[in-house]
């Protein structure tokens with residue numbers, strides 16, 4: 001590895017995306033590019049500028065990458081991504097910073113071997129079924145018409161963001177008007193265990209799951225809630241590593257896992273989690289963090305593993321961005337399906353003109 005670049009970008013979003021945390025109007029992006037042997041490997045940081053999803057931010061990730069991960073990369077020889085992961089094990093947490101660099105290493109490694117990343121990690125599916133995440137809408141009517149439109153476009157599963165006080169009306173309206181399609185709700189930790197009865201009132205609507213209803217770092221209360229409601233519980237924020245998942249399963253905190261590579265620290269930890277889910281009979285799907293085409297390509301590659309049993313939030317780029325920064329943005333090959341690229345590596349390169357338009361600053365090391 002000869003040189004590392006960090007690119008900070010500002011990507012205008014097509015429409016504001018509202019969750020129970022707040023509204024995002026445009027997306028701040030941090031991309032890692034590692035040069036070596038005539039190849040460039042790309043990785044994307046999953047963080048935002050605020051610490052509202054998890055504690056890491058683009059600024060904290062940039063600090064960890066600049067002061068700890070880049071010096072390690074440029075001063076040590078690695079024969080495999082696994083070796084790199086072992087060498088940074090002494091850096092506590094900071095999963096998103098580590099995942100961004102590890103991703104770029106995997107991309108570089110698979111490009112240098114002329115193999116698509118998905119094959120290198122043992123993926124088999126090349127047609128990826130895709131779901132969509134719908135932000136909180138100003139009115140119930142707008143929610144219903146949005147969801148109807150997405151079903152028409154072929155999305156295989158609809159996830160809605162719910163907010164306390166609005167949830168029953170949201171779900172009821174969708175079921176009454178659009179019937180029994182694959183529907184789930186993501187609460188982003190907006191509830192507490194005292195809301196068990198309220199959450200139980202969603203049981204009658206046959207949701208595939210409710211995602212992360214309770215605190216972002218909780219396992220115990222989720223296990224209590226699981227005894228009180230029949231809708232399966234999916235964990236997102238609470239699962240930061242394989243050991244968290246192991247604890248969650250032993251406690252009975254979840255039946256389904258939403259995996260986000262940046263949240264669990266990278267490709268390797270994601271593979272371990274996928275193997276664990278397959279062994280334990282848990283359903284698994286891939287979430288999203290409003291990634292550009294770079295992070296989106298990694299999400300699609302990991303979803304090629306057999307352990308991913310449910311459609312993920314891997315919608316085409318055009319659902320979120322006016323223009324993507326890559327030359328092969330994720331797009332449907334048929335309604336609700338994205339086909340994986342057979343290009344070596346993760347399968348995308350920068351689109352130079354879009355990159356230039358959205359670039360805020362670049363730093364180069366080595």
Ligand code: MG
Nearest residue numbers: 186211212236
């Ligand atoms: Mg979530």
